[in-house]
Amino acid sequence: MSGPVLVTGADGHIGGWIVADLIGHGRRVRAVVADPVHFHDLRAAIGDAGGDPDRLEIATVALSSDDGWDAALDGVDAVVHTAAASGAPGAGGPDDTVAADIVERVVGGTRRLIGAAAAAGVRRVVMTSAVGAAAPETFADDTPSDESVWTRTDLDPDDDPIPRRLLTPIAERAAFRLVEQPGTPELVTILPGAVLGPLLSSSAVGATGVIHQMLTGRAPRIPAIGVEVTDVRDLAAVHLRALDAPRAAGQRFLVTGEFLWMREIAETLRERLGSDAAEVSTKGMPDRLIRLLGRRTPALASVLPLLGRRIRHDPSRARDVLGWEPRPARDTVADCARSLIEFGIR
Helix, strand or coil: CCCCEEEECCCCHHHHHHHHHHHHCCCCEEEECCCHHHHHHHHHHHHHCCCCHHHEEECCCCCCCCCCHHHHCCCCCEEEECCCCCCCCCCCCCCCEECHHHHHHHHHHHHHHHHHHHHCCCCEEEEECCHHHHCCCCCCCCCCECCCCCCCCCCCCCCCCEEHHHHHHHHHHHHHHHCCCCCCCEEEEEEECEEECCCCCCCCCCCCHHHHHHHCCCCCCECCCEEEEEEHHHHHHHHHHHHHCHHHCCCEEEECCCEEEHHHHHHHHHHHHHHHHCCCCCCECCHHHHHHHHCCCHHHHCCHHHCCCCCCECCHHHHHHHCCCCCCHHHHHHHHHHHHHHCCCC
């Protein structure tokens, strides 16, 4: 394709790797960034990775504004929308809520982007959602969820307040409703698990905070919860394939790798990093203590339904249609930690 690819959230952990992969494959990229200062970090990271930073330009547009979209999408063939990937996996229980301006940026920005892409004749939008958008109503058994499962929201995008964990599911549903209209782009959504792996720059740390907390000893006790690990490098590759794969149009794709308990992540850090993981604790936290603290702490209350449960999703569609093969989760964890150390994020 001759036209540039517009990437929203290009200065984020996921977006940055997607930009690097696009440029590495000879594509041109127009980047929507949250902070223009980060654009210079991204250009430098692209150069350090052996890419051509001259293939990268900035789009002077904001997801919260109607201005500038005609210019941002001029000549664009496809869009990768990573800026909607907000909130955390999980379902059930009390939850913290998001401010109205965040809802406007994530949900309103998704609406605005797809409307502008339709007007510009964009062929396809690939949107980063999250595994939390495919959460079953109950976790009564160990049957893996697939893309047919939608997190129940019972909320409208204009409701207030909106729990953080429901923000991405609401944005994804809104996107699919919009593309039901004639003349709109093809839509593909990608639903990763816990996105870990190396950083491109120190300004794009994404969800690697959990590894940072372990490395710095700020997680002295480990709760009995786990995550399906998605390597950011594998995730970027899936986005690129989704841009052009004919069978991907109109589909959701779970991109969830191996399940690791948080304690297994801590043990991996101790085994792989030696003295650099001296402050990593592998001590467990009693479930009863988490339940007690959860009565007063919304962030802890939101994970109570996940305690002791091996939540799993079926990523076979991504394997079959997009050729996705995840790397070992423990390699991802170790690479993430080494990258944090290399960038001095301690």
